[in-house]
Amino acid sequence: MLTPLRIFTAPNRLRLLLLLVCSFLAQQAAATHIVGGELDLQYQSGSTYRITLNLYFDALNGNPGALDQDLTVSIFEKGSNRRLQNVVLPLSTNTFVAYTNPACTQPSLVTRSLVYSRLVELPASIYNSAGGYYAVVERCCRNNGINNIVLPGNAGQTFYLEFPAVVRNGQPFVNSTPRIFPPLSDYACRGDLFYYNFSGQDADKDSLVYELVTPLNGSSDPADPKPVVAAPAPYSSINWNPGLGTLNQIPGAPTLSIGRFTGRLEVRPTQIGLFVFGIKCSEYRKGEKIGEVRRDFQLKVLNCPSNIPPEMVVLMPNAPRAYQPSRDTLRLQPNADRCVRLRFTDPNPTSRLTLSLNPVNFTGPLPTFASITQGLVRAPGAPDTLVSQLCFPACLDTKGKVFFVDVIVADDGCALPKRDTVRVAFTSAPVPNGAPRITTTANPLPLRARPGDLVTFDVAVTDPENDPITLTLAGRGFQAAAVGAQLTQGISGNQVQGRFSWRVPCPTTNQRLFEFELVATGSPCAERQATTIVIPVQVEYNNRPPTLTSDFPAALSAEPIVIRRVLGGFFEATLEGLDADTDQLTLTAAGNNFDLAAAGMSFVPTNGAGRATGIFRWEPNCDQTTLATPLEVTFQLREATCVPVGQQRTVRFEVASADTLTFLPPNIFTPNTDGTNDFFELRDLPPNFCNAEFSDIKIFNRWGKQVYTSTSRNFRWDGSNMPAGAYYYLIVYTDKRRYKGNVTIAR
Structure with a gap:
């Protein structure tokens, strides 16, 4: 049968061209070149959390039109896959991921970090399911050049995390997902060991466990690269190329692995290419898994120039021979040499070497490099071998146990430094140390003082080994600062010198003995050593009341003294106050509801310590008859002491009429x-x-x-x-x- 002849007219050719262009544009839009990423959920306060998507994007091969200004995260209930909410996450930052060693930068590998973030409410009235919840973002597509999965350009990525209910047993259950893995911009070299620290941190101090997983593909594809909302679980996985799988994601000898508890990623790749891999970090609280975070990422493997590792030799103290890790143990004594010499080199030309330490089975003070920590070898004008010194702290005390420290030399090779490590075993006994000594000028004890007195003495503190010292002041049974005691101090040479000062206040209780503690503390080898002395101060206070006398006539009964005078005369009296304790005395005179001057009265006091006098004068006049009646004046003697006992006299003054005869009219x-x-x-x-x-x-x-x-x-x-x-x-x-x-x- 003959096939009909198909004739393409101009309009038909135009339609075909448009169809091809649209198909090409659709493929270009799908080819977003996602490198990887992960979701993150952090507690803020109340029922508020911040949900964040960290998305890593191929800055060289990615389609700029696929740099989304927002992405939508969907939250589901795990047990039922019921959708609870969709949250649009706006793009907040767009930055480049830095290389560990910028000198190793490859122009063929540039990664962007895109961060999408928003606050979200997770109320306890809704998020209370014991089975927990999961959050998902779906986006297509991955790099076309990925070498370990089938049809990578058509493969999507599902960003996924799980979190528990926000309430448990009627109480708030606060949890933030682990913030895992710094982003990776480094590449690996074929045949060389590649390592990277992907360990994370958890705000709740939950236990973290790492494992390899197959990356999720989900429902996004080139036809629908950015779904409006994510679909519920389950999610399909990417398809590995033949011979690869979850536990063999990157061809290598050994293949890719991750430390279950350390998060250390390692692989010695055997093929060049671009390889995607997946990691899951699960968090446990009290032995129960409460959530997980997944990250997909990719590793580029290149052919790199040959790099021979550097070499490290540790020399025994006071001996020319090299330390043998399998045989030797350094035994560091208090008064012996506590340093070892280091010799390190690199066979490669123009290598920059760096020393570092890694304690293996202990924490606390580390040895220090007494000279250089880095240097250049095998370059013009540079030596072939560098020499340094490692010294162990005098305070280091292994308490008879054998400690191990790795002494590491690393070069500046690419993609990652080559290293040589010598593990040094050692024991160490600390240098003996004496307690601080305190001397004062406080003498004799107890110090005796009265309220108002200023008590001062000097303090000097020394330490036999000239360790740093702190000097503090405290009170026994009271706060030194609360009663006004102060200790000013400074450093003079290898001494701490101070001055104690205390203005003795009036007693507010029956306490009369105040014991001040001076504590000198040294912390040699992080072990507190303290010396305490006590300075007692006896406060002497026994107040005797003052006396007030005058030449006013004595009063009859309890009534005020009454002074009567006619117009045209005057009255004058002298008052005297005495105090056996020689407290400061003050004499005053005040009219009861009237001004003395307005009533023709004056009072001139002479106040002093232990004695006060005053002269009162009154000149009667008619104006006084218009003032308050009666004219009563209160004379008061006050003493300046803690519990004053006052004395006073009240005198009434009356203006008498000149008519003193009895009015007897005739009848x-x-x-x-x-x-x-x-x-x-x-x-x-x-x-x-x-x-x-x-x-x-x-x-x-x-x-x-x-x-x-x-x-x-x-x-x-x-x-x-x-x-x-x-x-x-x-x-x-x-x-x-x-x-x-x-x-x-x-x-």
Whole structure:
């Protein structure tokens, strides 16, 4: 059968071209060249967490259009695969991953670190399933040049982590996932051992366990490289090339491995190429697995120039022969030589060598390199062999056990340094050490002081071995700073010198003996040695009350002393206070609700230690009658001491009228014009006094009818032709004083 002839017209050719272009663009969009990455979930506070995606991207071969500005993480319940929320993570940083040794940088290997991050709420009312949860981001595609998986350009990556419920047994269960592995930008050399520390850190101090896993592919593919949301589990894995698998991910002798508890990655690759690998880090709390984090990454293997490892020789102390790790043990004594010599070289030309140490079975003070730690060999002007010295601390004490330390020399070869290691076994006894010594000028003891006294003495501290010393001050049963005691100190030569000072305060309790502790502490070999001395200070305080005397007249009973004076005179008195304890005395005088000067009063004190005097003077005047009544002045003697006992006197001052005679008005008169007793008049009326002046007189008959009135204190009433009988009078002064009486008219 003949095949129909297909004729392509111009429009048909155009449609075919557009189809081919669209297919090519779709493949280009899918080829994102993802290197690897991992998810991270960190607790913040309350129910708030931060979820982060670290994505590593091939900066040379990757499609710039695939540098996403955001990616979506989906969170599911493990037991049911129920979707709980989708969270859009915005791109927060875009940086390059640095090489361990920048000198080994290869232009064919450049990696970007893309970080997507956002805060997310995980409330206990929702995230309480005992089976836990998982978070997922799906994205395609991997590098086309990967050599250990099938169709790498079509393979996606599933970023995956697991985390527990945020509440357990009704209580908050806080957990952050482990932050694992620094990003890897280094390459490996075929035939050389490649190693890298992928160990992580956990904020909750959970135990971490590492293992190799097959990377996850998931549901993303070139047709749907960036799903709107991730699909629930299970997730498909990538397909290994024949002969490879989870425990044989990179061709090598040995193949790729990772330390179960150390996270140290090792492989000696036997083929060049680009190889993807997967690692899982599980976290355990109290023996129970509570979460995991997966990371996918890739390792590039290159043919590298030949690099012969450097060589290290450790020479025995005071002997020319080399240390033999399988036979020798250094036994370091307190007063013997504690240093060994090191000779190291490299057969390669122009090699820069670096020394380092790794303690194997101990922690604490490490030996130190007493001379060089690095240098150049086999270069023009450089030696063929370098010499250094390793010295063990005088404080190092192995307590009879054998410790091991690796002395390492490394070159600057690529991709990673070649090394030579000598493991040195040793025992060490520390140098004997004496305790610090304290001397003071405090003498004799106990020191004796009164409140207000300043107690001072000097302190000097020395150490037999001139170890660093700290000097502290404390109180027995009290805080030294709380009572105002201070210790100032400084260093003079190999001494610590200080001065103690204490202004003795007033006692607030019955405590009279204060014991101050001076503690000198040295820490030789990280072992505390202390010397303590006690300085007792006896506070002497027994207060006797002061006495107050004056030439005021003695008071009768408990009533105040009363001083009366008429206008035109004055009163003066002297007061004296004495104190047997010679405390500072102060005499004061104060009017009760009035000002002394306004009342014509003054007080001049002379205060001092143990004695105080004062002179009081009063000049009565009419203005004082308008002030508060009565005029009472309080004289007070105060002492400056811890528990003062005051003394006081209260004196009342009164302005007396000049009228000291008894007012006896007549009670009868005879208005019969015989010239004798014809008028009712009061020649002995109380005189006018300040604001008390005569106002008027009114006279009334027996029925209360007013029959006479006058405003003149010199009045004369002739009876006004009133019938004989009794009449009543009322005399009023301007200060409201009243005088009442009766008078009889006799005819």
